[in-house]
Each structure stands twice: as C-alpha cells, then as structure tokens.
Amino acid sequence: xxxxxxxxxxxxxxxxxxxxxxxxxxxxxxxxxxxxxxxxxxxxxxxxxxxxxxxxxxxxxxxxxxxxxxxxxxxxxxxxxxxxxxxxxxxxxxxxxxxxxxxxxxxxxxxxxxxxxxxxxxxxxxxxxxxxxxxxxxxxxxxxxxxxxxxxxxxxxxxxxxxxxxxxxxx
Numbered sequence: 001x002x003x004x005x006x007x008x009x010x011x012x013x014x015x016x017x018x019x020x021x022x023x024x025x026x027x028x029x030x031x032x033x034x035x036x037x038x039x040x041x042x043x044x045x046x047x048x049x050x051x052x053x054x055x056x057x058x059x060x061x062x063x064x065x066x067x068x069x070x071x072x073x074x075x076x077x078x079x080x081x082x083x084x085x086x087x088x089x090x091x092x093x094x095x096x097x098x099x100x101x102x103x104x105x106x107x108x109x110x111x112x113x114x115x116x117x118x119x120x121x122x123x124x125x126x127x128x129x130x131x132x133x134x135x136x137x138x139x140x141x142x143x144x145x146x147x148x149x150x151x152x153x154x155x156x157x158x159x160x161x162x163x164x165x166x167x168x169x170x171x
Contacts, residue, residue, distance in 0.1 A: 012038075018126045019044055026122035026142060032056075043148070044127070055152050058121055060131045062088070063145035067137055077137065078120065080144045088118045088146070095146075114150035121145050 019036040021029045028034075034046035034056055043057040069084055070077050095116055103111045120142050128136035 015039060018130050020126075021046070021122060021124070024122045024124060028119075029122055047152075053152050055150055057148040057150060059146040059148070062091075063121070063123070063143050064131065066144045067140060071137060077140045078142045078144075080118075080120070084144070085118070088144075092116050092118065092146070112151040112153050114148050116146055116148045118144060119147045121147065 015038075016036050019039060021034055021036070032048050032051075034048055037045045037047045037055060039045065042061050043059055046056045046058070048054060048056055066080070066084055067077055069075070069081070070079055073081065075081055099111070099114060121144070122142050123140055125136070128140060
C-alpha cells in the first residue's frame with residue numbers, strides 16, 4: 001500500500017496517521033494510551049499521557065528480526081521462542097553496560113536515564129507497511145520488540161539550545 005500525501009498535511013501529521021495506536025485493542029494501548037511523537041534512528045517514539053517526563057521507544061529492527069526468525073522457523077508470528085528470548089536477554093545486558101559506559105564517560109547529567117525491556121507490542125498494517133517498505137508480512141497484529149523507557153529530553157524541542165548529538169536522537 002503506497003501512501004498518498006494528504007493535501008495540506010505536514011510530514012509529521014502524515015507520520016502520526018501511520019504510527020498511531022489509537023483504537024488498537026491491546027493491553028498496553030488501553031492502559032497507557034501512547035501518542036506518537038516521532039520516528040527516527042530505528043525507533044518509533046511515543047509520549048505517554050500522565051507520564052510527561054518519559055517517552056517509550058519501540059525498536060523497529062528488533063521487531064523485524066523477531067518476526068523474520070518466526071517466519072523462517074514456522075513459528076507463530078507473535079511468539080517469542082526460547083532461542084530469541086535468550087539472545088534478547090544478552091542484547092539487553094550489553095545495552096545496560098553500554099549505557100553505564102556512556103554515563104561514566106559523558107556524565108549522568110548528559111545521558112538520559114533509561115530502562116530497556118523485551119515486550120510484546122501491538123502493530124498495525126500501516127506501521128508494518130512503513131517499516132517494511134510496503135512489503136510487510138501478513139497476519140501480524142503484535143510482536144516482540146525491545147522497548148526503551150527513557151527520560152524525556154526537553155532540550156531537543158528547544159531551538160535556542162545548542163546541542164551536540166551523536167548517534168540517534170529523536171525529536
């Protein structure tokens with residue numbers, strides 16, 4: 001499915017239409033009502049009403065890798081096989097060490113606090129079309145992915161702040 005630009009709509013408005021989770025029947029969506037904020041650096045970033053100091057970032061690459069593994073091994077697309085769970089745990093441990101190293105090197109004031117989890121997340125046909133370049137697997141309504149809960153960085157939204165950003169910073 002190719003997306004036609006909406007007359008008069010900004011790129012961010014179009015992205016909000018694609019990545020919205022409004023109306024999705026999933027426990028996380030019902031409980032937290034995430035609102036799409038941005039997509040960048042391999043992350044879909046959501047604000048969480050009632051929690052103004054955090055963002056939830058869903059890693060599209062881990063989502064795609066788990067779906068691909070399940071397809072290759074004839075597993076249910078929303079399953080989390082033991083092999084993948086073990087690899088994910090190792091990845092998350094490595095990420096904790098990397099985050100601690102960043103805080104040690106740059107100082108904790110310059111590195112936002114975060115926690116990462118392996119969690120089942122809902123996906124919509126629109127999200128899948130976008131992250132799979134209009135060639136998504138069929139029948140996926142939820143999958144496992146790495147989700148990062150991170151301190152909201154207000155400075156990214158302030159154009160008067162001078163910042164040096166390395167890697168992936170989502171606005």
